[in-house]
Amino acid sequence: MRRLSPGRNAGKLLFLAAVVAILCGCQPTPSASSDTPPEPPPTQAHPAETTEPHQEKAAPGNEVKIVVTRDFGSEVILDDFVSIASDTSAMEALMALAEVETSYGGGFVNAINGLSSGYSGGHASKEDWFLFFNGIMSNTGALGFTLHPGDTEHWDYHDWGFRQFVPAIIGDYPEPFLHGYGGEVYPTVVAYQDGREEAAREIAGSLAELGVGDAACRGWDELSADSRERSNLILLGDSEFAPIKELNEPWSRLGFYCRFEDGSLRVFDPTGDLSAEYDGNVGLIQATQSIWNPKGTGACENVVWMISGLDEAGVRAAADTLTDNYNEFRYACAVVIVGGEILRVP
Structure with a gap:
């Protein structure tokens, strides 16, 4: 486990956040078609029913889990915890545990531990990194997402030729039922x-x-x-x-x-x-x-x-x-x- 100090990347230029958001968490944005969503990013027995979200409870030690996989877990590259500060970004947490190569001023992840985007280095394969928080595909870039205690930050490298947009996965269960998204x-x-x-x-x-x-x-x-x-x-x-x-x-x-x-x-x-x-x-x-x-x-x-x-x-x-x-x-x-x-x- 690694511990981070607060605000390591504070002060990044605002345009990077826009770039990363457009890139859907860092990967290819789905092209407009009939198969893409209108707003794409690249529950004891009868308790009192409520429809209001609540704030997550802080996990002991302010830890988050960082998961890096290939092809939805066919290969596990990283599964570890890191202790965060109140303003730690997803990018900071990833960089604390993995070797990361970026572009677009640091907002786009090209490679993690040597596994590179299929669209980098002169290649043109439809394989890339996709980012999920608590099992939900992010609509925010890693630089712009502030982690909360208990979160699971999950990067998966997979082929997006058939499915450019996978809104959610089951592999981080009991998330997102436990910690939700964005707190x-x-x-x-x-x-x-x-x-x-x-x-x-x-x-x-x-x-x-x-x-x-x-x-x-x-x-x-x-x-x-x-x-x-x-x-x-x-x-x-x-x-x-x-x-x-x-x-x-x-x-x-x-x-x-x-x-x-x-x-x-x-x-x-x-x-x-x-x-x-x-x-x-x-x-x-x-x-x-x-x-x-x-x-x-x-x-x-x-x-x-x-x-x-x-x-x-x-x-x-x-x-x-x-x-x-x-x-x-x-x-x-x-x-x-x-x-x-x-x-x-x-």
Whole structure:
């Protein structure tokens, strides 16, 4: 673990923040198309329901976790803690633990520990560094983001040819339900399909054990429009569950590598090729930023997780994976569960 002094990069020119914000946390910005979001960047039993975000609680020692991976965890380059000051930027924290090469006045990360952007050094491959805070893709550059105690700063190097924008990942669980984004934590609601209340309570109980003590359980039709817009939602149900069907339609712009189609679950690789297709007994866990947030899926406020499957066995496998085997999907973008095996996607 390393300790930082405050304000090492204070006084950077303001235009750098603008450059970095445009670069979406430091990487390629999605081009305008029908598949990109309108605002792209490159939850115990019936507690009192609230839709207001709250300030995160400080972690002991003011530590944050710095994670550096390749291909959503197929290779782990760095996983360590650093102690921060009140104004430590994400860039400062990264530089405390890793060798970092930058451009644009220090605001754009070209390389971490020697692994370089595919768009640098004369290369033109669609591989680059992407930045997530507590599992949410950042809409702020590393120089402009001030870390909060307990945060997970996660850099992943991957191919963006098929998915330029991946709004959220599952691999930093229990984030973002525990520390939120930018110090603000939205309430968590486990919204369940009819007949799945018991499993929903198990998920809420598991979250409580991990420090997320205010997770509510609700049927989808019980949720007010305000709750849908201003909560972190964990959707528990099969492929016919109404909100899951709603997410499934715009799957491309939501950054998914999996979709339900014609009674099957189709899984795609980083280049967009179909890598697997399942027609039963398969579970799925994947995440995105909330489509019900009026600010859009690049707002970096709240998320939606799908705990789903094609049938009862699949949904049960996904729920059990979330509550009992979450360490098996650390760093991952998403997972499918087939025959008891947890497979990372992509």
